[in-house]
Amino acid sequence: MDSSDPGWVDQVREATGGEGVDLIVDQVSGKVASQNLAATKIKGRIVNVGRLGGTMPISISTCMRRAASTISASPSPTRSIEEIREIFGEVRKDIWGAVEQRQLQLPIDKVFAFDDIGKAFEHMEANKHLGKIVVTL
Numbered sequence: 001m002d003s004s005d006p007g008w009v010d011q012v013r014e015a016t017g018g019e020g021v022d023l024i025v026d027q028v029s030g031k032v033a034s035q036n037l038a039a040t041k042i043k044g045r046i047v048n049v050g051r052l053g054g055t056m057p058i059s060i061s062t063c064m065r066r067a068a069s070t071i072s073a074s075p076s077p078t079r080s081i082e083e084i085r086e087i088f089g090e091v092r093k094d095i096w097g098a099v100e101q102r103q104l105q106l107p108i109d110k111v112f113a114f115d116d117i118g119k120a121f122e123h124m125e126a127n128k129h130l131g132k133i134v135v136t137l
Contacts, residue, residue, distance in 0.1 A: 012039040025047050113135075
């Protein structure tokens with residue numbers, strides 16, 4: 001789902017029969033933080049791994065209505081190198097086979113030539129992309 005679409009939460013609710021999703025991995029936060037709660041099922045989980053959209057204004061009342069959906073953050077800069085290695089080891093064990101078999105692919109939003117790297121950064125800072133921004137030589 002595209003979280004920049006104003007109706008994305010309704011789309012999630014419709015696709016899940018009104019229940020919401022079990023898990024959201026949030027790399028944006030900011031204005032979508034509260035929407036994430038609305039899109040998560042009762043007792044669902046939200047894992048925050050980034051704040052590309054800014055800080056997380058979340059209402060405790062909303063958390064309580066969602067039956068204390070679990071919200072966890074992954075502050076990599078505060079983790080030791082051993083913890084990061086362990087996390088990546090678990091990720092590799094869980095999904096690396098699917099990556100190698102090309103079952104998981106990241107969407108590419110836009111490709112820029114290296115000479116247009118300034119435009120690539122402007123595009124990223126506008127935070128309107130859905131997927132990866134690629135710069136080629």
